[in-house]
Amino acid sequence: MSTAIPLETTLPTVNARIYPKGGLDVLSHNEVARLRDVSTGMHDLLRRCALAVLTSGSASDDPRAARELYPEFDIEVHQQDRGMRIDLHNAPAMAFVDGEIIRGVAELLFAVVRDLAYTAMDLGPDSPRDLDTTDGITDAVFGLLRNARILHPTDPNLVVCWGGHSISRDEYVYTKQVGYELGLRGLDICTGCGPGAMKGPMKGATIAHAKQRRFKTRYIGITEPGIIAAESPNPIVNHLVIMPDIEKRLEAFVRMGHGIIVFPGGVGTAEEILYLLGILLREENANLPFPLIFTGPASAAPYFEQIDKFIRLTLGDDATKRYEIIVGDPDQVAKRMSAGIRKVREHRIAQKDSFFFNWSIDIPLTFQRPFVPTHEAMAVLDLHHGRKPHELAADLRRAFSGIVAGNVKEDGMRRIEEFGPFEIHGDADMMQSLDALLRAFVEQRRMKIAGEYKPCYRVVA
Numbered sequence: 001m002s003t004a005i006p007l008e009t010t011l012p013t014v015n016a017r018i019y020p021k022g023g024l025d026v027l028s029h030n031e032v033a034r035l036r037d038v039s040t041g042m043h044d045l046l047r048r049c050a051l052a053v054l055t056s057g058s059a060s061d062d063p064r065a066a067r068e069l070y071p072e073f074d075i076e077v078h079q080q081d082r083g084m085r086i087d088l089h090n091a092p093a094m095a096f097v098d099g100e101i102i103r104g105v106a107e108l109l110f111a112v113v114r115d116l117a118y119t120a121m122d123l124g125p126d127s128p129r130d131l132d133t134t135d136g137i138t139d140a141v142f143g144l145l146r147n148a149r150i151l152h153p154t155d156p157n158l159v160v161c162w163g164g165h166s167i168s169r170d171e172y173v174y175t176k177q178v179g180y181e182l183g184l185r186g187l188d189i190c191t192g193c194g195p196g197a198m199k200g201p202m203k204g205a206t207i208a209h210a211k212q213r214r215f216k217t218r219y220i221g222i223t224e225p226g227i228i229a230a231e232s233p234n235p236i237v238n239h240l241v242i243m244p245d246i247e248k249r250l251e252a253f254v255r256m257g258h259g260i261i262v263f264p265g266g267v268g269t270a271e272e273i274l275y276l277l278g279i280l281l282r283e284e285n286a287n288l289p290f291p292l293i294f295t296g297p298a299s300a301a302p303y304f305e306q307i308d309k310f311i312r313l314t315l316g317d318d319a320t321k322r323y324e325i326i327v328g329d330p331d332q333v334a335k336r337m338s339a340g341i342r343k344v345r346e347h348r349i350a351q352k353d354s355f356f357f358n359w360s361i362d363i364p365l366t367f368q369r370p371f372v373p374t375h376e377a378m379a380v381l382d383l384h385h386g387r388k389p390h391e392l393a394a395d396l397r398r399a400f401s402g403i404v405a406g407n408v409k410e411d412g413m414r415r416i417e418e419f420g421p422f423e424i425h426g427d428a429d430m431m432q433s434l435d436a437l438l439r440a441f442v443e444q445r446r447m448k449i450a451g452e453y454k455p456c457y458r459v460v461a
Helices: 029-036 042-054 065-069 103-122 134-147 169-184 200-211 246-256 267-280 298-315 317-322 330-351 375-379 389-408 410-419 428-443
Strands: 002-007 013-018 074-080 083-092 158-162 188-191 219-223 239-242 259-262 292-296 324-327 422-425 457-460
Touching: 029 042, 029 074, 029 103, 042 065, 042 074, 042 083, 042 103, 083 103, 103 134, 103 239, 134 246, 158 169, 158 246, 158 267, 169 188, 169 200, 169 292, 169 298, 169 330, 188 200, 200 219, 219 246, 246 267, 259 267, 259 330, 267 298, 267 317, 267 389, 267 428, 292 298, 292 330, 298 317, 298 324, 298 389, 298 428, 324 330, 375 389, 375 422, 389 410, 389 422, 389 457, 422 428, 428 457
Parallel strands: 158 188, 158 259, 188 219, 219 239, 259 292, 292 324, 422 457
Antiparallel strands: 002 013, 013 083, 074 083
């Protein structure tokens, strides 16, 4: 598959020539040209995402760390008469064994090239899709997932697991225990593909799937370019998909998953919760079965009490009817999720909806349009009482999304360095609760894996 030549540098690196096999055999000349285009930033994007998967399993959540460790790394994509070739220059030696690239790493690398090529052509400036409409955006999400070949018309069995990349050892062990119980019941796992609560459920499920002799298993990781460098894919992911932005990533989770489990996490997890609750609180989705469970070890009970309190204050008590909290009981979590997915199956059959893509859930344009967290955009978010719960949820989601950007996304980090912290304004009680929640995340070290955290935000009543 590849040939590698060791180089004499500070960190071990190699040059390699790789020939993809299966799923990414050919690209058009136009697609290759787009991936090489320096003027549009596409080549830099390809380089950053490729380096992230070549350092798969990294414990860092600093998006600049890998580039600083491997400043001379580069990637070239070539289309040849008999297929495709990828040339790696000064690539991390950790991705190779005895001169051969690790097979799983190679598959993730091919996924990067595949998804960025597809996005550049089918979702670029000349795209035939109408990305200003709800149907157009949903069709784009479907197209990217289909191109990644992960939409399979099998019985509903995909559980999405959300949670933090920076969690305690106790919480990580618990995510593995839940994943194990899910795997024993024949359920596959989909996460944000990174470390922590994104890796644990997959790791637990691998043992359970082996016990049950299930060999066609799916460990799906869905990410986006702004975050992959900070949360490089964990080694268990066997299907990687890179969506163009966080909004399409979130929609992919909701359209593909048959149920969602939320483990303890930080601002990214809060963003995901608010996104999903905002959708489920719409009248159009009132009767839609969608199992949603918040869970963690017994020590996580105060964490979920604070999350629950924040949701009640902002979105109202009706929002709490869309989820249940189960603490310290992995077996019960898996049983409840299995029962919930059976109801999803019955509903899909009755509505003649597909098992592999949830077309019937209503996701409005306000949840689909990409939010660019500038200082101006963050300051004008309407975080006040009196709004419809799903509308308030949309702006609360944007507030947390902005903090995620300031914490781990390079564009957001640059804005903070240049202009200082984002300011978030709203009603006094809401801001007090938000500030308390964010302070708890900081104190519990949920914002960053290592190092002292410096807030990228300021809450203003």
